[in-house]
Amino acid sequence: MLALTRIVIGIFFLFFAQYKLATPDFARTGYAKYVGGYIQSSAVSFYKPFLRKTVQHAVASGYAVAVTEMLIGISLVLGLRVRFFSVVGALFMLNLVLCTWNAPGPGPPWRYLANQLDNIPLLCLFLLFFFYRAGETLGLDGRRKPSDRIRDAYKKS
Numbered sequence: 001m002l003a004l005t006r007i008v009i010g011i012f013f014l015f016f017a018q019y020k021l022a023t024p025d026f027a028r029t030g031y032a033k034y035v036g037g038y039i040q041s042s043a044v045s046f047y048k049p050f051l052r053k054t055v056q057h058a059v060a061s062g063y064a065v066a067v068t069e070m071l072i073g074i075s076l077v078l079g080l081r082v083r084f085f086s087v088v089g090a091l092f093m094l095n096l097v098l099c100t101w102n103a104p105g106p107g108p109p110w111r112y113l114a115n116q117l118d119n120i121p122l123l124c125l126f127l128l129f130f131f132y133r134a135g136e137t138l139g140l141d142g143r144r145k146p147s148d149r150i151r152d153a154y155k156k157s
Helices: 002-022 025-042 045-056 058-078 082-100 110-114 120-131 146-156
Strands: none
Touching: 002 025, 002 058, 002 120, 025 045, 025 058, 025 082, 045 058, 045 082, 058 082, 082 120
């Protein structure tokens, strides 16, 4: 079941990337618009300086977001290097959590967590994909030789 969930989430990310890469609109205007809105209303205060830096290079940042989504999607659909791209995906979702944490308007503190029902579940799925080696079932990670996986593990340390 985890492998099928991985593939479906990968397809979602491919759709997200396709929308951003099909035309230059997202990179040229959309990225700055979205991130500008996050800076004005919902981003966590300590994260706003980083967001301002990305807006200074909005076109490059917009394409970086799109390419990251595409690589995450390809990895999850094919089951290739899923552990690495699960870390990338978790960091990507953490970025969105920090961008959208403070929703406008007054309310109780639990409201902030409720605002994240789009982002936190995906972040948790990426962690599950990482810890349960989701690419090894119905994926190309399962076809890699055990010696390759061991060698890759030692390269990281």
